[in-house]
Amino acid sequence: MQDNSARFRAIQIRASALTANASGRAAGDMLIELDALQRELKAADSARTDVYVAAVFAVVAGFNALGRAQKMAPLLERAIDICRDLPDRRLLRRALSLHGYFTGDIINAPAALGSLQEAVELAREMEDPVAEVSTVVNLGVVLTNIGWDDNAQRAFQLAWDVYEKWPEAFEGADASGTPAVLMAAAAAANTAAISSQLNDVERGLEFSARARALAKSASAQQRTVQLHYDNIHCILLAKAGRLREATSVAESMFAIAKGSDNVRWEYLALQAAGMVEVRHGKVDEGLELLKKSHRRAASISASMEIPAHLMLADAYRYVGKSEEALQVMRDVSVLLKKMQRLHFDRADPQASEPDDREWENTRPLGWEDTITIDSKLVALENLAAAAEAKQEPSGEHTIRVGALSRMVADRLPWAVDLLTTIERAARLHDVGKGSVPETLLRQRGPLTWQEKEFLHSHSKFGEQLIREQLGEQRGAVYAHVARSHHERFDGNGTPDALSGQEIPLEARIVHAADAYDSLTHDRPWRKALPHDEVRIYLCTEKSAQFDPAVVDALLHVVKDLRATGRSLDDQLVEKAEPSEFVSARRALGKLLVN
Structure with a gap:
């Protein structure tokens, strides 16, 4: 055991040294060394000590410096199991927090959020504000990644509130040796980033200034943190029209980036400078800088390439180049489709390994080697729920539509064969929206016809994804709903202009249920409509948009539910099959x- 302890300490020291010198090392060489350390830890099957756990944490930090910490998920799961038997609850809290943070992709979100929730509760039990802020920030990042921006904002605000309540607790370093105040800086910076996306520039500038002030304590090895916060602040200044200040920040970023060979630093500086030039009216120069920034991001990882694409699209829209902006959106859609497919391919032992550099961060970890149809259905449901959450704050739209569709089918004698499948099929009706950039889903103004056409393409991709994962036979009902839920009874729908009985019955049912639930809830572009107004609309659209028999059945179901005097939403969620999300x-x- 003494020899093992010494070996694990040596691994910890070596991994820490690699991380400290990450900016000056070739990523390939560092990855080779970290992989060797990881294999050594995996081989130590019987190790169950705090020294082993510390070595795991150190190797995780190394992979994180390369943007590849998800590779460590299996060892983090082992660390969690070990920590449950150790007396130091701080280790368990940290293992849970790291596991949740690094496995928090869309498919695995419920499990990752469970780890983070337990970690927050442990931090509160220990009355450790630094640990609580660190964990809540990790939680906020995961929530942002899966599109739950409302909860992400609440998480970052909560983290900031804890810091403001106990600022003296943040004067030292956390368990990893990082200045504790950087945890609060991260909360402020993420609040600023979300505010920027929502065009709440004043709030964004308030928090980006706080983040930059706190990040002054960062070491040279943490310069990326400072540049990231400078990038957020610079873009917000440009949006606010404070171009002289924005130019000053961008120039200082360039001075730092040019003095190094760090591609990430160059990406951040180019992006900030590009946005400033565009706002200055130097459109061609600014767009060229943003294109260079995108190329740098693409050379690092897919997780950075997509935001870089979206920043370029935002610049095109700002200067009135809507065609170019839409083309960038299409490019983003290609990446999103590839990432969604890889969520499944990486979990399938029969699948070929894609490019490790570009797509490592898309792997859903913690799954069994054999992926069953049911687990694929759950994964597809998680993808659909995450996509829907970008438009509907509660994230429960697909759940309500599923329950309502089943209840409608139950009132139609000729739909009896659908009762076992239609609820889950309805939950997947918009799974293809995961391929649509978030900025388009949340657009408040009217869409152009080209944008509408692009948005409607989600139905075809949804069908393709379902058939790929569930197979032609088992996935038939689910695929019909995904493809045909925007068809109209009069033949003027999309994508195939089917009419009447040509439209699969399951799609006709889900189309009506989806319309009722959507119209009675807020969307980014409009407020919810009252039930009576929606009822009149559905009746008016009989034989035009909707199947008349389906509308009659739906209105009977809704009437019965409303007669109880209880919330319709609550009743539908209660009647729905359980949902991890x-x-x-x-x-x-x-x-x-x-």
């Missing part, structure tokens, strides 16, 4: 108000 989201709602 709903459970995780509701648990978070309670956690973030404490």
Whole structure:
């Protein structure tokens, strides 16, 4: 055991040294060394000590410096298991927090959020504000990644509130040796970033200034943190029209980036400078800088390439080049489709390995080697729920539509064969929206016809994804719903202009249920409509948009539910099959108000 302890300490020291010198090392060489350390830890099957756990944490930090920490998920799961038997609860809190943070992709979100929730509760039990802020920031990042921006904002605000309540606790370093105040800086910076996306520039500048002030304590090895916060602040200044200040920040970023061979630093500096030039009216120069920034991002990882694309699209829209902006959106869609497919391919032992550099961060970890049809259905449901959350704050739209569709089918004698499948098929009706950039899904103004056509393409991709994962036979009902839920009874729908009985019955049912639930809830571009107004609309659209028999059945179901006097939403969620996403989201709602 003494020899093992010495070996694990040596691994910890070596990994820490690699991380400290990450900016000056070739990524390939560093990856080779970290892979060797990881294999050594995996081989130590019987190790169950705090020294082993510390070595795992150190190797995780190394992979994180390369943007590849998800590779460590299996070892983090082992670390969690070990920590449950160790007396130091701080180790368990940290293992849970790291596991949740690094496995928090869309498919694996419920499990990742469960780890983070437990970690937050442990931090509170230990009355450790630094640990709480660190974990809540990790939680906020995961929530941002899966599109739950409302909860992400609450998480970052909660982290900032904890810091403001106990600022003296942040005067030292955390368990990893990082200045504790950087945890609060991260909360402020992420608040600023979300505010920028929502065009709340004043709030964004307030928090980006706070983040930059706190990040002054960062070491030279943490310069990326400072440049990232400078990037957020510079773009917000440009949006606010404070171009002289923005130019000054961009120039200082360039001075730092030019003195190094760090591609990430160059990416951040180019992006900030590009946005400033565009706002200055130097459109061609600014767009060229943003294109260079995108190329740098693409050379690092897919997780950086997509935001770089979206920044370029935002610049095109700002200067009135809508065609170019839409083309960038299409490019983003290609990347999103590839990433969605790779969520499944990476979990399938029969799948070929894609390019490790570009797509490592898309792997859903913690799954069994054999992926069953049911687990693929759950994964598809998680993808659909995450996509829908970008438009509907509660994230429960697909759950309600599923329950309502089943109840409507139950009132139609000729739909009896659908009762076992239609609820879950309805939950997947918009799974293809995961291929649509978030900025388009949340656009408040009217869409151009080209944008509408692009948005409607999600139905075809949804069908393709379902058939790929569930097979032609088992996935038939699910695929029909995904492809045909925007068809109209009069033949003027999309994508195939089917009419009447040509439209699969399951798609006709889900189309009506989806319309009712969507119209009675807020969307980014409009407020919810009252039930009576929606009822009149559905009746008016009989034989035009909707199947008349389906509308009659739906209105009977809704009438019966409303007669109870209880919330229709609550009743539908209660009657729905259990959902990992709903459970995780509701648990978070309670956690973030404490």
